[in-house]
Amino acid sequence: MKTLITSAVVLSCLASAAFAAQAQSFEPPSLGPTVASPNYVGQNNGSLAKSPVVTGKVFDRFIQIWLENTDFATANSTAMFRTLAKQGILLDQYYALTHPSEPNYVATVGGSFWGMGDDNFYNIPTNISTIVDLLDTKNISWASYQENMPSDGFSGFSFTSPNYITPSAAPYTYYMRKHNPTIIYDSVALVTSRAALHRNFNDFAADINASTIPQWLFVTPNLVNDAHDTTIDFAAQWLQYWLAPLLQDTRFNDARTLILLTFDENESSSINNRVFSLLLGGAVPASLHGTTDSTYYTDYSALSTVQANWALGSLGRGDTNKVMSNVYSLVASATGYVNNNLSGASIPLTNASGTTPGPLNPLMFVPFPPPNISAVGAGGGPVFVAPGVSFAALPSPVNLTALNETVPALNTSSTDAPGVEAPAPSESGAGKVQGCAKLVTLVGMTVGIVLASP
Numbered sequence: 429m430k431t432l433i434t435s436a437v438v439l440s441c442l443a444s445a446a447f448a449a450q451a452q453s454f455e456p457p458s459l460g461p462t463v464a465s466p467n468y469v470g471q472n473n474g475s476l477a478k479s480p481v482v483t484g485k486v487f488d489r490f491i492q493i494w495l496e497n498t499d500f501a502t503a504n505s506t507a508m509f510r511t512l513a514k515q516g517i518l519l520d521q522y523y524a525l526t527h528p529s530e531p532n533y534v535a536t537v538g539g540s541f542w543g544m545g546d547d548n549f550y551n552i553p554t555n556i557s558t559i560v561d562l563l564d565t566k567n568i569s570w571a572s573y574q575e576n577m578p579s580d581g582f583s584g585f586s587f588t589s590p591n592y593i594t595p596s597a598a599p600y601t602y603y604m605r606k607h608n609p610t611i612i613y614d615s616v617a618l619v620t621s622r623a624a625l626h627r628n629f630n631d632f633a634a635d636i637n638a639s640t641i642p643q644w645l646f647v648t649p650n651l652v653n654d655a656h657d658t659t660i661d662f663a664a665q666w667l668q669y670w671l672a673p674l675l676q677d678t679r680f681n682d683a684r685t686l687i688l689l690t691f692d693e694n695e696s697s698s699i700n701n702r703v704f705s706l707l708l709g710g711a712v713p714a715s716l717h718g719t720t721d722s723t724y725y726t727d728y729s730a731l732s733t734v735q736a737n738w739a740l741g742s743l744g745r746g747d748t749n750k751v752m753s754n755v756y757s758l759v760a761s762a763t764g765y766v767n768n769n770l771s772g773a774s775i776p777l778t779n780a781s782g783t784t785p786g787p788l789n790p791l792m793f794v795p796f797p798p799p800n801i802s803a804v805g806a807g808g809g810p811v812f813v814a815p816g817v818s819f820a821a822l823p824s825p826v827n828l829t830a831l832n833e834t835v836p837a838l839n840t841s842s843t844d845a846p847g848v849e850a851p852a853p854s855e856s857g858a859g860k861v862q863g864c865a866k867l868v869t870l871v872g873m874t875v876g877i878v879l880a881s882p
């Protein structure tokens with residue numbers, strides 16, 4: 429970061445606030461979710477091969493769809509979310525783990541947010557395991573579908589495309605790496621066959637048509653459709669366009685599909701971080717449609733639930749933390765897993781940012797810890813130990829900022845989209861990244877937007 433900022437052109441707060449104020453109206457990016465779109469730079473690159481289905485106890489496919497920065501009450505009072513709630517189970521005690529966005533994404537696939545308290549460009553080292561290792565152990569197929577990602581396996585910081593909503597406007601940054609959790613882990617990104625499973629929405633359309641949607645999916649809509657730069661009503665229109673038809677399409681949602689629709693964080697850090705979350709899909713029995721499950725869940729529950737369903741091993745991190753990793757009741761009751769019954773004031777506060785020591789916290793840096801190999805997760809299997817893991821004792825936290833150093837995993841060679849840089853993503857609201865967006869230029873070449881640390 430230091431190097432970049434030395435030669436940076438820093439925009440004033442006023443200028444980025446003006447971009448943030450731009451109102452946008454929903455436009456379908458394509459004729460439908462299964463139709464190829466010229467609005468995406470990334471064209472289809474061939475559909476996935478069919479893989480044998482590995483049967484789980486409650487579901488054979490788990491789909492996560494993450495929207496952005498919305499208070500529970502805001503989603504709960506929006507018609508589309510009420511309509512969807514009638515078709516599934518409302519999880520009304522689901523909490524995000526921290527602020528801002530990126531650490532929540534990183535945690536839901538890796539079992540830790542590693543102390544991260546910002547949205548920077550990180551490369552988490554190859555000896556740090558993720559859900560991908562656990563799925564691969566049992567040959568459970570997976571993919572990350574990222575709207576507006578330009579090419580399969582793209583690992584750049586962001587991507588800026590022609591503005592399909594307002595074609596006369598400047599190109600727009602629709603894609604951000606910070607919302608594509610598995611690519612942030614080098615144990616995934618640096619393995620070619622794994623990197624290729626980060627696919628765009630034109631690939632998604634082809635995979636639906638070929639009936640090759642895998643068994644574990646992470647779906648990230650673009651920065652307007654996920655409400656990040658827009659409003660809950662905009663995201664609701666996207667759900668009507670994208671999710672509503674797919675719920676009726678058995679190539680996506682069949683009787684053995686469980687869908688988690690959630691938000692990365694709520695809008696305010698002054699209160700605990702509850703987010704509106706729904707379980708949808710054919711695996712939810714009709715008798716539970718329109719019900720509410722008030723069990724305490726966090727982003728780690730998506731790991732523990734998947735582990736319980738397929739009797740997987742664990743990561744030996746937050747996914748095995750008995751306080752924070754309750755398994756969705758639907759699955760816990762079928763697998764015999766006993767959840768804790770935390771409620772009210774005994775639910776941990778997870779609304780602070782940057783206060784947890786870790787390898788991605790420059791103020792309280794400790795190296796990456798090894799997994800806890802004594803831990804037992806909800807799937808009952810062994811803790812996955814990646815090649816190259818060191819079990820050496822960890823030193824006490826160090827303040828790297830005071831030493832004028834950055835965390836080793838911080839990547840300053842942000843490879844952004846070719847072409848014109850877009851307006852700074854709007855990050856307003858107390859829970860979002862505070863401060864001004866900085867447009868960073870190096871020897872006359874635009875390399876990306878770095879958000880100031882909170």
Ligand SMILES: *[C@@H]1O[C@H](CO)[C@@H](O)[C@H](O)[C@H]1NC(C)=O
Pocket residue numbers: 504505520
């Ligand atoms: C969500 O909205 C519904 C309908 O207005 C209401 O009955 C319910 O109490 C709300 N849930 C919560 C947890 O606020």
Ligand SMILES: *[C@@H]1O[C@H](CO)[C@@H](O)[C@H](O)[C@H]1NC(C)=O
Pocket residue numbers: 565566567
């Ligand atoms: C996974 O697939 C590979 C290659 O087809 C095979 O060798 C291996 O036995 C499979 N593992 C399991 C657990 O099915």
Ligand SMILES: *[C@@H]1O[C@H](CO)[C@@H](O)[C@H](O)[C@H]1NC(C)=O
Pocket residue numbers: 471473578579580624
């Ligand atoms: C297409 O897929 C191949 C193999 O995974 C990959 O090498 C290539 O980069 C992809 N191209 C695009 C444009 O996605």
Ligand SMILES: *[C@@H]1O[C@H](CO)[C@@H](O)[C@H](O)[C@H]1NC(C)=O
Pocket residue numbers: 551583584839840841842843
């Ligand atoms: C930074 O990220 C880019 C793109 O993912 C990657 O090619 C490069 O190796 C990374 N640099 C470091 C030091 O990890």
Ligand SMILES: *[C@@H]1O[C@H](CO)[C@@H](O)[C@H](O)[C@H]1NC(C)=O
Pocket residue numbers: 462463464472630633634637
């Ligand atoms: C998928 O099939 C539909 C219906 O046949 C068709 O309209 C659409 O173009 C197909 N999409 C792709 C990506 O081939």
Ligand SMILES: *[C@@H]1O[C@H](CO)[C@@H](O)[C@H](O)[C@H]1NC(C)=O
Pocket residue numbers: 499500501694695696699700701702703
């Ligand atoms: C944040 O979550 C709390 C519940 O924990 C909720 O009451 C509140 O509405 C949310 N956001 C804001 C801005 O208050």
Ligand SMILES: *[C@@H]1O[C@H](CO)[C@@H](O)[C@H](O)[C@H]1NC(C)=O
Pocket residue numbers: 697698699700777779780781
């Ligand atoms: C987190 O929420 C609690 C309860 O509303 C509040 O007292 C506390 O100040 C908040 N913490 C932060 C860092 O905003």
Ligand SMILES: *[C@@H]1O[C@H](CO)[C@@H](O)[C@H](O)[C@H]1NC(C)=O
Pocket residue numbers: 768769
């Ligand atoms: C909550 O769980 C604890 C320990 O598992 C148990 O002792 C207690 O009775 C439970 N409370 C309720 C209200 O279910």
Ligand SMILES: *[C@@H]1O[C@H](CO)[C@@H](O)[C@H](O)[C@H]1NC(C)=O
Pocket residue numbers: 800801802803804
């Ligand atoms: C590791 O897991 C075991 C079993 O759950 C637990 O007793 C122990 O406290 C954990 N160790 C650490 C360092 O968290």
Ligand SMILES: *[C@@H]1O[C@H](CO)[C@@H](O)[C@H](O)[C@H]1NC(C)=O
Pocket residue numbers: 553555795796797798799816817818819
């Ligand atoms: C990961 O590998 C690096 C480089 O070999 C090593 O320094 C570090 O201790 C390892 N971390 C863990 C958690 O094993």
Ligand SMILES: *[C@@H]1O[C@H](CO)[C@@H](O)[C@H](O)[C@H]1NC(C)=O
Pocket residue numbers: 791792827829830
């Ligand atoms: C770390 O050092 C920086 C710069 O000297 C200082 O501003 C900050 O308060 C320190 N943080 C901690 C947690 O020690």
Ligand SMILES: *[C@@H]1O[C@H](CO)[C@@H](O)[C@H](O)[C@H]1NC(C)=O
Pocket residue numbers: 830831832
């Ligand atoms: C860090 O940089 C500042 C400003 O350049 C300098 O005053 C300070 O001495 C440096 N601290 C260390 C520990 O090198």
